[in-house]
Amino acid sequence: MEGTPPKAEGTHQTHENTIAPDAYDETAVERWAAEPDKRPGRTAFQRDRARVLHSAALRRLAGKTQVVTPGTRSQAWDASPRTRLTHSLECAQVGRELGAALGCDPDLVEAACLSHDLGHPPFGHNGELVLNEFAEDCGGFEGNAQSLRLLTRIEPKRFTPEGSVGLNLTRAALDAATKYPWPRGAHPTEPASRKFGVYEDDRPVFDWIRKGAPEHRTCFEAQVMDWSDDVAYSVHDFEDGLHAGHIDPGALHAEPERQSVFAVALGRYVPADTDPAELAEALDRLLGQEWWPHGYDGTAVAQAGLKDATSQLIGRFCLAAEGATRTAYGSGRLTRYGAELVVPREARLECAVLKAVADRYVMQRAEQERLRADQRIVVAELAEALTARAPDGLEPQFRALFEEAADDRARKRVIVDQIASLTDASARTLHTTLTGHM
Secondary structure, eight states: OOOOOOOOTTSOBOSSOBOOTTTSOTTTTOBSSOOOOSSTTOOHHHHHHHHHHTOHHHHHGGGSBSSSOTTOOOSSSOOOOOBHHHHHHHHHHHHHHHHHHHTOOHHHHHHHHHHTTTTOOTTHHHHHHHHHHHTGGGTOOOHHHHHHHIIIIISOSOEETTEEOTTOOBHHHHHHTOSSOSBTTOOSSOTTOOOOSBOGGGHHHHHHHTTTOOTTOOOHHHHHHHHHHHHHHHHHHHHHHHHTTOOOGGGGGSHHHHHHHHHHHHHHTSOTTOOHHHHHHHHHHHHTSTTOOSOOOOSHHHHHHHHHHHHHHHHHHHHHHHHHHHHHHOSSOOOTTSOOOOOOHHHHHHHHHHHHHHIIIIITSHHHHHHHHHHHHHHHHHHHHHHHHTTTTSOHHHHHHHHHOSSHHHHHHHHHHHHHTOOHHHHHHHHHHHHOOO
16 A cells, blocks of 8 residues: 655644545545535544435444345354445445545545445345336336435435435545446446436536536546455355355356356346356466365364455456556556556456356355345335335335425335335334235
8 A cells, every 4th residue: 555645734633544635635625515615634534424324314324234134043053144334334444445545535436335235125136126116107217216315315314404415425435335226227338227326306416516527437436346255245245145044165066057157147246248258267366276165164264264365356356457557657646537547358258257156056046036026025015115105104204295395206215215224124113004915
């Protein structure tokens, strides 16, 4: 990691970083609603990080599904599977160190990493699919667009005469948390993609965030956040699958099993025209590492070995990106729109293979599909019940917004916001309360 740059005039020096004016200028640290500093000596991005860290939305992620549903257990020991919260914390640690090594402000990258999953609804991507169908006639639903909405509107922290401005983060922090900087249906290369980063209702603040930014281009900090997300969840989902007894590392040497993993990777995690031989090479590179866990029996020694493998994988993926980016851009400070994160193809394929292993052996289990089917029913029936009964059933915050809404479209968006804010458990409880179904 490079040393801290010399202090520039007009900036706050801290023990960890300096906001250099050429990297993060007044435009980058501007907030939608101007507000004074509460305590001298903190940088704008330290304040951003603190606001996300103390938000109720972040705490709620403790009750939202990552891969294994919280509260379930498939072995005699407690595997303590990750939740969206623990994933976000781990993503933040990875992103903070990788970003700092490349010259980003570490608090800015950490704030983006902590924010990146805030908009995910109960039951993860499963709930997201149902809400997108329900919200089709009011702009759809996308977890990343919901995150932006939450940060800039829903999470109560700052109000103006016009209403809530959410956490009122800096422009750079909101931009760094924006993985898909385009509205619905405007994907720059895949018009049919369901990925987007802003609802039409939130275009004013989105346009303010993106002022001066190249169209459709994510900032460097957002790219660091995105790769850190991929690294964290690919490695840790694999680790959780081993802990829970769903993944047998020995099976990855058997050709039929390998082909099934590659089929999953081709279907979800790499371009469809990727040569399967490249995926085989990527898996073999991992299997050939001395630290690779070729077996796992749950003993303390095995747990320590698996933890070492987890650390080795994270370091491998991050150092690959750091080295390739430095080769392309040199040793200077890389920020905002001054560079692109370069991730070698070999590292991306290795990461994709890990994702596919967890998908194949954890997410595709028959019991998981039965659980997902039940979760979809819960979200769909909950949406139907709230539509029929609202404002009854809405929390006070959303009841007030529902009553103030100008039309049916706006009222439906409030219902979507309410459901998206729920944890897995609170969604089931509200569903039972409104429908009488267990």
